[in-house]
Amino acid sequence: MRVIETKVWSPKDIREAWDMKTTLQEQAVFISGGTFLQTKWEKGLPYPPHLIHLENIREYNQIYSRIENDSTSIYIGAFVKLAECKNHPLIKKSFSLLSDTIRMIAAPAVRNAGTIGGNIANRIGDTIPTLLTLDAEVSYFNGDEVKRERLESWLQRKEDSLVLEIILTERNASFRNYQFSKKVGRREAFSSSVVTIAGVCSIDKDRVSFIRLAVGGGDTVPKRLKRSESLLNHQLAAAINPQQIYEEILKEYEPVPDAFFTADYRRKVAANLFMAEWENWREENGESYVK
Numbered sequence: 666m667r668v669i670e671t672k673v674w675s676p677k678d679i680r681e682a683w684d685m686k687t688t689l690q691e692q693a694v695f696i697s698g699g700t701f702l703q704t705k706w707e708k709g710l711p712y713p714p715h716l717i718h719l720e721n722i723r724e725y726n727q728i729y730s731r732i733e734n735d736s737t738s739i740y741i742g743a744f745v746k747l748a749e750c751k752n753h754p755l756i757k758k759s760f761s762l763l764s765d766t767i768r769m770i771a772a773p774a775v776r777n778a779g780t781i782g783g784n785i786a787n788r789i790g791d792t793i794p795t796l797l798t799l800d801a802e803v804s805y806f807n808g809d810e811v812k813r814e815r816l817e818s819w820l821q822r823k824e825d826s827l828v829l830e831i832i833l834t835e836r837n838a839s840f841r842n843y844q845f846s847k848k849v850g851r852r853e854a855f856s857s858s859v860v861t862i863a864g865v866c867s868i869d870k871d872r873v874s875f876i877r878l879a880v881g882g883g884d885t886v887p888k889r890l891k892r893s894e895s896l897l898n899h900q901l902a903a904a905i906n907p908q909q910i911y912e913e914i915l916k917e918y919e920p921v922p923d924a925f926f927t928a929d930y931r932r933k934v935a936a937n938l939f940m941a942e943w944e945n946w947r948e949e950n951g952e953s954y955v956k
């Protein structure tokens with residue numbers, strides 16, 4: 666029988682939590698829902714001597730809206746459960762793609778325990794491709810101050826930080842008339858996805874007027890596929906060459922291999938998923954857009 670000797674700390678605010686981590690260093694980890702850490706422990710990663718439990722910091726355990734620059738922004742606290750995010754009326758109304766994405770994450774018991782901040786903080790969570798296509802921002806604490814920047818930029822940062830909120834702005838939702846999120850995984854619960862993709866686009870007078878594509882999976886930090894986007898954006902839908910897009914995705918996506926799947930396999934899965942969505946879109950919009 667495995668005996669776990671770990672001390673759990675419950676800070677009252679973000680500053681106290683940060684100071685605890687600064688003092689305990691590598692002996693401590695932040696934890697909220699704990700589902701991501703559980704996957705690591707099941708693989709044999711040692712339990713840390715100290716857990717800094719964040720879930721009781723109420724300030725970042727809520728979802729609310731705020732008017733900013735004549736548009737409504739939805740703030741999602743990092744410690745909000747995934748299940749609450751999936752079912753929240755503000756998210757379902759304006760950002761249904763995020764709700765649909767969360768529905769694909771693990772099993773209900775995991776979504777009831779895991780938090781959206783935890784899914785993002787590890788930088789490989791399944792919500793990230795969708796949030797990238799929605800141009801999400803994050804607010805985070807870096808030890809000195811609370812800062813706010815686009816999620817895409819934050820993912821590239823190497824220094825430690827503590828994610829506090831995810832911000833989605835409704836003006837960015839008005840561009841979308843087709844959106845999708847797909848996941849291929851080894852099994853439903855407690856397993857990293859093989860590949861996760863997401864996309865949003867808009868067609869105006871037979872021309873692609875707006876598009877964002879993103880991909881992640883496994884231990885790969887999700888990213889936008891900007892070169893692939895450039896081959897589609899502002900192009901006449903009927904003139905787009907699907908084979909060219911497929912080949913560009915294969916070149917642009919650079920997944921991390923693991924013991925189960927090679928990088929080449931993940932590339933092909935991702936490219937095939939995107940092409941399947943292209944075919945779905947063409948079927949929905951009729952033969953006039955078929956090359």
